[in-house]
Amino acid sequence: MAEDLNALSHDAFRARWREWLHANFPNEWRIPIIHRLAGEDERRWHRMTYAAGWRAPSWPKEYGGLGLSLEKQLIMNEEMEAHRCARVLDSGGALLAPVLMKYGTEEQKARYLPAILNGDDLWCQGYSEPNSGSDLASLGTTAVKDGKHFIINGQKIWTTLAAFADRIFVLVRTNKDVKKQAGISFILADMDLPGLTVRPIMNLAGEDELCEVFFDNVCVPTENLVGALDQGWTVAKALLGDERITNGAPTLPRQSFEMLEQLVQGLDLGDDQGVNDRVAVLLCDLHDLAALHRQVADAAIRGEVDNAVLSMMKVLATELFQHITDEMLRVSNESAGLVEPVGIGGLDTDLRKLFMVARPSTIYAGANEVQRNIISNMLLGPAAK
Ligand SMILES: Cc1cc2nc3c(=O)[nH]c(=O)nc-3n(C[C@H](O)[C@H](O)[C@H](O)COP(=O)(O)OP(=O)(O)OC[C@H]3O[C@@H](n4cnc5c(N)ncnc54)[C@H](O)[C@@H]3O)c2cc1C
Structure with missing residues (x-):
C-alpha cells in the first residue's frame, strides 16, 4: 500500500519533496516565469512525477492522486517556486479532472483520468x-x-x-x-x-x-x-472557479519581485530614493497579497471560499505582477528595449518576455474588469453594477 504522505510532518514532507525535485527537475527547465513546459516537455514532466509518485497532489486517492492536504499542496508549490521551476499549465490535471470527478460518468473517469495522470493525454x-x-x-x-x-x-x-x-x-x-x-x-x-x-x-x-x-x-x-x-x-463555471484560484496565487509576483531586487542591486540603484520608494510600495503589496492568499488558503482548508474573494485574488495578483514587471523595465533604461536575454548584475533574463508574460495575465481566466463586476455584485449587490 502506498505511503500516506499526509502522515508526514510538514517539515519532513517538505524535505522529501525538495530532495526529489532538486535531484530530478531538469536544469534546463529552471527558468521561472518566462518559460512554460509545452508539448513533449510537459508530457515528460507528468510522466516523471507519475512514475515517482508525485503526480496530482490535489486529486483524491481513489482517482490515483496523492490526496494531499491543502497545506502540503502549498508546500509543493513553494518548493517549486524556490527551485525556480518553469511554469506548467496542466489543463487536463488542473482544470478538466476536477470537473470530470464531479460531473463525469464512471466510464469517462475511467477512460480519461488515468491518461491525464500518466501524461498520455494533454x-x-x-x-x-x-x-x-x-x-x-x-x-x-x-x-x-x-x-x-x-x-x-x-x-x-x-x-x-x-x-x-x-x-x-x-x-x-x-x-x-x-x-x-x-x-x-x-x-x-x-x-x-x-x-x-x-x-x-x-x-x-x-x-x-x-x-x-x-x-x-x-x-x-x-x-x-x-x-x-x-x-x-x-x-x-466550476472549472473557471478552479482557474481563478491558480491565477490568484502570489507565485509570479513573488518570483518577479526577486528579479526586480536583483536588477536594482545589479544596476547599483540602492541609493536612488525614487526607486526605493516604488520598490517599497511593491513589496508592501506583495506582503498583502501573500497574507490574503494565506487567509484564503486557510478558509479553503475549512471549505469556506467565496467567489468574490477568488476574483479579488486574481485581480490583485495579476495587477501586482504587471506593476513589478513595469518597474523592471523602468529601472533597466535602454536594456529594456533589447529583444534578447540580458545579464544585469546576477540576473540573466529576457525582460521583454517577462513583460509579455505579465501583460495578458489580467485578461485570461476572466478579464479583471469582469472580476471587478463580480466583486461589486457580490459585495455591494447587483445595483452597484
Ligand atoms: C494568454 C491568454 C491565454 C488564454 N487561454 C485561453 C484558453 O486556453 N482557452 C480559452 O477558451 N480562452 C483562453 N483565453 C481567452 C480569454 O479567456 C479571453 O481573452 C477573455 O475571456 C476575454 O475575452 P475577449 O478576449 O474576447 O475580450 P472581450 O470580452 O471582448 O473584452 C474586451 C475588453 O472589454 C472588457 N469588458 C468586456 N465585458 C465587460 C463588462 N461586462 N464590464 C466591464 N468590462 C468588460 C474586458 O475586460 C476587456 O478589457 C486566453 C487569453 C489570453 C490572453
Missing part, C-alpha cells in the same frame, strides 16, 4: 470564441445531435497550447431556443478528428502558444458529453 480548453470572451455565454459554436453523435461546427480562439494537445474540452451551443446560459453543453473531443484544424497565432512576444481551433462537421460520440445536455454552463 488537454486544451476550448471556451473563448472570436465574438465570445467575457460574455462567454453568447458562444456560437454548435453541436447538433445526430443519432449517437454530435456534429460540431464553429471556431474557438486563444486556445492555449492547442497545437500540442491530444484532446480538447469545448463549450458548444446545443439549444438556441432557451436563455443563452441554458443551451450550452460541455463536450470532449480528440484533436485528430477529421474536420478539426488548429492554427497557431503568433503574438508580439514571437510565441505561438495561443491558437485558433476550427470545427468543420466534427463528429463526436454522444458519450463525450460531460454532465447533462444543455447544462454545460454549470460545468464551465
Whole structure:
C-alpha cells in the first residue's frame, strides 16, 4: 500500500519533496516565469512525477492522486517556486479532472483520468470564441445531435497550447431556443478528428502558444458529453472557479519581485530614493497579497471560499505582477528595449518576455474588469453594477 504522505510532518514532507525535485527537475527547465513546459516537455514532466509518485497532489486517492492536504499542496508549490521551476499549465490535471470527478460518468473517469495522470493525454480548453470572451455565454459554436453523435461546427480562439494537445474540452451551443446560459453543453473531443484544424497565432512576444481551433462537421460520440445536455454552463463555471484560484496565487509576483531586487542591486540603484520608494510600495503589496492568499488558503482548508474573494485574488495578483514587471523595465533604461536575454548584475533574463508574460495575465481566466463586476455584485449587490 502506498505511503500516506499526509502522515508526514510538514517539515519532513517538505524535505522529501525538495530532495526529489532538486535531484530530478531538469536544469534546463529552471527558468521561472518566462518559460512554460509545452508539448513533449510537459508530457515528460507528468510522466516523471507519475512514475515517482508525485503526480496530482490535489486529486483524491481513489482517482490515483496523492490526496494531499491543502497545506502540503502549498508546500509543493513553494518548493517549486524556490527551485525556480518553469511554469506548467496542466489543463487536463488542473482544470478538466476536477470537473470530470464531479460531473463525469464512471466510464469517462475511467477512460480519461488515468491518461491525464500518466501524461498520455494533454488537454486544451476550448471556451473563448472570436465574438465570445467575457460574455462567454453568447458562444456560437454548435453541436447538433445526430443519432449517437454530435456534429460540431464553429471556431474557438486563444486556445492555449492547442497545437500540442491530444484532446480538447469545448463549450458548444446545443439549444438556441432557451436563455443563452441554458443551451450550452460541455463536450470532449480528440484533436485528430477529421474536420478539426488548429492554427497557431503568433503574438508580439514571437510565441505561438495561443491558437485558433476550427470545427468543420466534427463528429463526436454522444458519450463525450460531460454532465447533462444543455447544462454545460454549470460545468464551465466550476472549472473557471478552479482557474481563478491558480491565477490568484502570489507565485509570479513573488518570483518577479526577486528579479526586480536583483536588477536594482545589479544596476547599483540602492541609493536612488525614487526607486526605493516604488520598490517599497511593491513589496508592501506583495506582503498583502501573500497574507490574503494565506487567509484564503486557510478558509479553503475549512471549505469556506467565496467567489468574490477568488476574483479579488486574481485581480490583485495579476495587477501586482504587471506593476513589478513595469518597474523592471523602468529601472533597466535602454536594456529594456533589447529583444534578447540580458545579464544585469546576477540576473540573466529576457525582460521583454517577462513583460509579455505579465501583460495578458489580467485578461485570461476572466478579464479583471469582469472580476471587478463580480466583486461589486457580490459585495455591494447587483445595483452597484
Ligand atoms: C494568454 C491568454 C491565454 C488564454 N487561454 C485561453 C484558453 O486556453 N482557452 C480559452 O477558451 N480562452 C483562453 N483565453 C481567452 C480569454 O479567456 C479571453 O481573452 C477573455 O475571456 C476575454 O475575452 P475577449 O478576449 O474576447 O475580450 P472581450 O470580452 O471582448 O473584452 C474586451 C475588453 O472589454 C472588457 N469588458 C468586456 N465585458 C465587460 C463588462 N461586462 N464590464 C466591464 N468590462 C468588460 C474586458 O475586460 C476587456 O478589457 C486566453 C487569453 C489570453 C490572453
